[in-house]
Amino acid sequence: MNFPSWMSDIQQRTEAALEAALPPSELAPARLHEAMRYAVLGGGKRVRPLLCHAAGSIFGADSPLLDAPAVAVELIHAYSLVHDDLPCMDNDVLRRGKPTCHVEFDEATALLVGDALQTQAFQTLSNRFAGISAARQLDMLHLLATASGSRGMAGGQAIDLAAVGQQLTISELEYMHIHKTGALIRAAVLLGAHCGEATPDALERLGRFANRIGLLFQVVDDILDTEASTATLGKTAGKDAAQNKPTYVNILGASEAKSMAGKLRRDAHEALAPFGTSALRLHELTDFIVERTF
Amino acid sequence: MNFPSWMSDIQQRTEAALEAALPPSELAPARLHEAMRYAVLGGGKRVRPLLCHAAGSIFGADSPLLDAPAVAVELIHAYSLVHDDLPCMDNDVLRRGKPTCHVEFDEATALLVGDALQTQAFQTLSNRFAGISAARQLDMLHLLATASGSRGMAGGQAIDLAAVGQQLTISELEYMHIHKTGALIRAAVLLGAHCGEATPDALERLGRFANRIGLLFQVVDDILDTEASTATLGKTAGKDAAQNKPTYVNILGASEAKSMAGKLRRDAHEALAPFGTSALRLHELTDFIVERTF
Numbered sequence: 001m002n003f004p005s006w007m008s009d010i011q012q013r014t015e016a017a018l019e020a021a022l023p024p025s026e027l028a029p030a031r032l033h034e035a036m037r038y039a040v041l042g043g044g045k046r047v048r049p050l051l052c053h054a055a056g057s058i059f060g061a062d063s064p065l066l067d068a069p070a071v072a073v074e075l076i077h078a079y080s081l082v083h084d085d086l087p088c089m090d091n092d093v094l095r096r097g098k099p100t101c102h103v104e105f106d107e108a109t110a111l112l113v114g115d116a117l118q119t120q121a122f123q124t125l126s127n128r129f130a131g132i133s134a135a136r137q138l139d140m141l142h143l144l145a146t147a148s149g150s151r152g153m154a155g156g157q158a159i160d161l162a163a164v165g166q167q168l169t170i171s172e173l174e175y176m177h178i179h180k181t182g183a184l185i186r187a188a189v190l191l192g193a194h195c196g197e198a199t200p201d202a203l204e205r206l207g208r209f210a211n212r213i214g215l216l217f218q219v220v221d222d223i224l225d226t227e228a229s230t231a232t233l234g235k236t237a238g239k240d241a242a243q244n245k246p247t248y249v250n251i252l253g254a255s256e257a258k259s260m261a262g263k264l265r266r267d268a269h270e271a272l273a274p275f276g277t278s279a280l281r282l283h284e285l286t287d288f289i290v291e292r293t294f
Numbered sequence: 295m296n297f298p299s300w301m302s303d304i305q306q307r308t309e310a311a312l313e314a315a316l317p318p319s320e321l322a323p324a325r326l327h328e329a330m331r332y333a334v335l336g337g338g339k340r341v342r343p344l345l346c347h348a349a350g351s352i353f354g355a356d357s358p359l360l361d362a363p364a365v366a367v368e369l370i371h372a373y374s375l376v377h378d379d380l381p382c383m384d385n386d387v388l389r390r391g392k393p394t395c396h397v398e399f400d401e402a403t404a405l406l407v408g409d410a411l412q413t414q415a416f417q418t419l420s421n422r423f424a425g426i427s428a429a430r431q432l433d434m435l436h437l438l439a440t441a442s443g444s445r446g447m448a449g450g451q452a453i454d455l456a457a458v459g460q461q462l463t464i465s466e467l468e469y470m471h472i473h474k475t476g477a478l479i480r481a482a483v484l485l486g487a488h489c490g491e492a493t494p495d496a497l498e499r500l501g502r503f504a505n506r507i508g509l510l511f512q513v514v515d516d517i518l519d520t521e522a523s524t525a526t527l528g529k530t531a532g533k534d535a536a537q538n539k540p541t542y543v544n545i546l547g548a549s550e551a552k553s554m555a556g557k558l559r560r561d562a563h564e565a566l567a568p569f570g571t572s573a574l575r576l577h578e579l580t581d582f583i584v585e586r587t588f
Contacts, residue, residue: 023444023445027445028449028453029444029449029452029453029456031452031456032444032448032449032452033444036444079409080409083405083406083409086405088400088401088402088405089402089405106382107382108382108383108455109452109455111377111380111382111383111405112377112444112448112451112452112455114409115373115377115408115409115412115448116443116444116448116449118409118412118413119412119439119442119443119444119448120439120443120444122416122435122439123436123439123440123443126432126435126436126439127436128429128432128436133428134427134428134429134431134432135422135428137428137432138420138422138428138431138432138435141416141420141432141435142417142420142421142422145413145414145416145417145420146417148413149410149413149414149417150317150323150326150327150330150406150410150413150414151317151321154326154406154409154410154413155322155323155326155410157406158323158325158326158403158406159322159323161402161403161406162323162325
């Protein structure tokens, strides 16, 4: 199967799995469920589920086994976007080409949507699923929680808040992104690997790969924010600059940021080398992340 | 040990366990961690941890085993208070006798505090702890998630939002509270019971007991909101009436609400009868919940 077909296949099965994990919008409280579905379904590239499935495929994990962790990590991502868009945070009105959740519904509902999506992630991942031991599943839950909390993604958001209007060094910026974006991307990769029989050594190597692509993802995002249009992005372009947020582009300049992306891309491929052709999908995803821009 | 000593003992060990579960405030991101500790430590009656320990004691579960679920359920409760107090929700300025989190810090920080406290609950409960099988621990996680999410506590908040300014019937009000307050109280009791060797039959009976005291707790809360002062409550009194929220007192009147509380109290005691003296602490807690008022 070529990469575009594989990608589309995983995106479709993830959409179906998300659809099944979320309560139907007829179920009370209907407005909350409708808003949860609005925030999650029918949009997004599903990068984290793709990474989860791609990492699992190295170890021969079956796709049905990978659906639950893929859904859980995507629900965490979706909750963070809903809260991040709120007026007290980024105050954004456009996401995935649609009005943000608090614009389409209201602020209180969007707050509860984010809360309930986070809970749903842990509910989905704590549901017993066949083909994996309870002990390993607990480890996966712990991994996802650690990646999402105050020492992971939520902590990265807090660092981001504190950084508005500040001059950061490259290493401070890297520290922020390792938490804000990197932690969950790393979790996506490692959750997939946990569904197979990944050795501690393989997990460590994949962790290093994930750190590279987490940063790569962010550098590319910063370049896109500067160079692409709102229509292409499906979210407001040029926002970081307007909000005076530190980015790779405004610290390094566009050309240096692009060469940093090139270096991260090479490092990512290199980290995968020992897996040989079994890591094909992760190689392809690495290129896909970069080729969104240049 | 008499009830006040037992209660104080559990409150102290819960405080210590919460203190240990939360990242130290020196750890980056320091402001987030400081705010998380502010929102959780040094206040609250710890009703849910008390219920968890009391239910566990029926089945001889050791206190150290009960600390993790007690902490997890209290963290979920604490997160819900922080988000509930936000301007887009109840917009409250006083909680446990102190300025609310968004007043003491800021709104964005309070949003992240709630998010990260929820995550911390699942992180704590997914940490392997001795004395319980991984399969049972997974069941406990699933129980807590289900009780907290859109079909439980968060769903109850959504129903509460929709009810502002509405005329509710008693059964609609009950439906709201079974979700908003009752689900987490029930989870506290059942998590405690799961730490012992509770049979499905015992769990079912405890579930019924928990439903009674969940409502009892709310009826008493509504009475307190009308009759007690802000100083006694440590939170703004008379808020429900001011916000035109439906309460047991404004639907039933104070006298009828008190007799409803009496009935719920008797039903709760009755549900515990088959456990004999092993349920002493739950009997005492039931009375404690009521005797806050009259």
